[in-house]
């Protein structure tokens with residue numbers, strides 16, 4: 001499962017972070033997942049739930065935020081929400097666009113105490 005390996009990387013980053021901060025206790029972690037990243041948020045949540053047992057994230061609150069997929073039309077320059085890669089420009093109906101957002105997967109912040 002793709003999401004399980006992502007969950008493992010998130011835990012590794014959190015563990016490194018805790019070590020760098022002298023073994024600080026992580027109380028909260030915020031993760032951003034783009035709509036076009038190919039990651040299913042429900043699956044990622046489930047994978048994390050399983051994987052965080054006995055790690056630095058075991059007692060941390062995990063907050064996953066979805067970032068909207070965005071495209072910029074190459075014909076008219078309009079920027080619009082494109083949640084599935086296949087949404088035509090609502091202004092001129094062109095399918096010629098650049099994806100400008102929503103592909104990210106990133107840890108936004110880690111809170112320690």
Ligand SMILES: [Zn+2]
Pocket residue numbers: 073074075076077078089090091092093094
């Ligand atoms: Zn357009």
